[in-house]
Amino acid sequence: MKKTLSSNPNIRLVQSKQDCGHCDIEHLCISAGMDEDSEEFNEIVKTSDSFDARERIFKRSDTVTSLYVIQSGAAKSQTTNADGRHQVVGFYFPGDLVGIETIAIKKHPCDVFALEKTWLCEVPFEKLEHLCAEHPSLQHEMFMRMGERIYHDEYSCLLRRDETADKRVLSFITELYKKLEGSKYIKGTSIHLPMTKTDLSSYLGLQPETLSRTLKHLQAKGYIVNSASQIEILDFEGINQVVEN
Amino acid sequence: MKKTLSSNPNIRLVQSKQDCGHCDIEHLCISAGMDEDSEEFNEIVKTSDSFDARERIFKRSDTVTSLYVIQSGAAKSQTTNADGRHQVVGFYFPGDLVGIETIAIKKHPCDVFALEKTWLCEVPFEKLEHLCAEHPSLQHEMFMRMGERIYHDEYSCLLRRDETADKRVLSFITELYKKLEGSKYIKGTSIHLPMTKTDLSSYLGLQPETLSRTLKHLQAKGYIVNSASQIEILDFEGINQVVEN
DNA sequence: CGAGGCTTTGAGGGTGATCAAAAAGTGTGG
DNA sequence: CCACACTTTTTGATCACCCTCAAAGCCTCG
Numbered sequence: 001m002k003k004t005l006s007s008n009p010n011i012r013l014v015q016s017k018q019d020c021g022h023c024d025i026e027h028l029c030i031s032a033g034m035d036e037d038s039e040e041f042n043e044i045v046k047t048s049d050s051f052d053a054r055e056r057i058f059k060r061s062d063t064v065t066s067l068y069v070i071q072s073g074a075a076k077s078q079t080t081n082a083d084g085r086h087q088v089v090g091f092y093f094p095g096d097l098v099g100i101e102t103i104a105i106k107k108h109p110c111d112v113f114a115l116e117k118t119w120l121c122e123v124p125f126e127k128l129e130h131l132c133a134e135h136p137s138l139q140h141e142m143f144m145r146m147g148e149r150i151y152h153d154e155y156s157c158l159l160r161r162d163e164t165a166d167k168r169v170l171s172f173i174t175e176l177y178k179k180l181e182g183s184k185y186i187k188g189t190s191i192h193l194p195m196t197k198t199d200l201s202s203y204l205g206l207q208p209e210t211l212s213r214t215l216k217h218l219q220a221k222g223y224i225v226n227s228a229s230q231i232e233i234l235d236f237e238g239i240n241q242v243v244e245n
Numbered sequence: 246m247k248k249t250l251s252s253n254p255n256i257r258l259v260q261s262k263q264d265c266g267h268c269d270i271e272h273l274c275i276s277a278g279m280d281e282d283s284e285e286f287n288e289i290v291k292t293s294d295s296f297d298a299r300e301r302i303f304k305r306s307d308t309v310t311s312l313y314v315i316q317s318g319a320a321k322s323q324t325t326n327a328d329g330r331h332q333v334v335g336f337y338f339p340g341d342l343v344g345i346e347t348i349a350i351k352k353h354p355c356d357v358f359a360l361e362k363t364w365l366c367e368v369p370f371e372k373l374e375h376l377c378a379e380h381p382s383l384q385h386e387m388f389m390r391m392g393e394r395i396y397h398d399e400y401s402c403l404l405r406r407d408e409t410a411d412k413r414v415l416s417f418i419t420e421l422y423k424k425l426e427g428s429k430y431i432k433g434t435s436i437h438l439p440m441t442k443t444d445l446s447s448y449l450g451l452q453p454e455t456l457s458r459t460l461k462h463l464q465a466k467g468y469i470v471n472s473a474s475q476i477e478i479l480d481f482e483g484i485n486q487v488v489e490n
Numbered sequence: 491c492g493a494g495g496c497t498t499t500g501a502g503g504g505t506g507a508t509c510a511a512a513a514a515g516t517g518t519g520g
Numbered sequence: 521c522c523a524c525a526c527t528t529t530t531t532g533a534t535c536a537c538c539c540t541c542a543a544a545g546c547c548t549c550g
Binding site: 079089100102103104105129134136139140142144146148149150154155157158162 | 328332378381387388396399406407
């Protein structure tokens, strides 16, 4: 049986990763919202075992009572349509919250898969709520996180809806570049992509063939250099002009 | 000068609407999340003057420091692209929160227009945060509201992205029917639409012509009856089959 | 009653989907 | 380390859906 966080409540804790004080993404975590030292936060957090690439982290319809923070690695969430086709809903990187889309409906609307070796922190939602009530700064951080997510969803969604394949691809690339700046996914002007091109095409609402052709054509125009799991940005200026219009 | 809530801080209060205890959508308001009587909530809420149909409620880039609850009426939010075309991002009905998409960026990403005579309640966000910290049930209500919105955004977006015009239109109709059930917008199996068909087409990511043709064709198939500002649902069963596949 | 926006209808064109198949990459086990 | 199976990506050809442009009717509101 595959382990998933929700089917296996007795998660093997990785003690060395347990202490928030030693976490290397502390500044990206919601605990960064706490004024005082995050000792209390540390106490409610559980650290999960790691997940290998392609391993399922959450199963659709699983009951959720926690939020999860990506500590290291990357993940994708995807649904399966009635006719069996998959659709990628989002990608998650270190510091991102997995599960705020579930707190109202209390179950995963999607399967979530690790894209590479990935570690998560589990934050039991009910305990988080209590802590939020005692620490206004943490409550504020949560509101801000959720507000950002709503803003992003409503705008990235919009963006992609009516735009051409060129624009969708270019704006995805530049947004991701900004988001991951300073992380191990960025080397100079190159972005390492942990997801497959097929996943990316699904996320962008395109067919794999269309994404392939689009990347080729964007490379021919000199905007980017496309390779297996990496995209190099050549012409930020030119890309911005395409995206803005 | 057009009055907007944010350009005119000295809002004329409508005293008769001021008291939360007499609000006819109290059960839809975030104050419904409060265990005790909502006296304290009542104290922080400001009620705005009403807005006429087509009147602008918020201007894009306006600074925001409050959330707003639609007390009565309906509104749309829309952006303007670089090339001047408008794009409708969302519709708001009684009980809906306008402004949670702004709390992280602190300004309106969109213009918001009244679709008909509309009343709003203003809830200063900072005061709301303080109240949330004192009343865990209110904090919980806010988390649930935001979680629902994220869930809806990520799913309605998904839904519309790859689906045919038929599916987009039918799922919009049935979702709206469910959402507005029991309100004045629903009479039997008919939905009154406060927005224009052009607004709706924009929201659905279609051209007005395409929406017009789609509605005609869905009527020919016997799913709905289409008229000026009303859509009657004839075949719930059949519609579900179309949407699910 | 007139002006303006909204909706409908028609004809033609383009972007991206679909289908098919080859090429390249990835992981596994011997 | 290589061979094999499998997945992912690419390429090509054709097609469908929706967009675009144009214009006429319709409704709403001043």
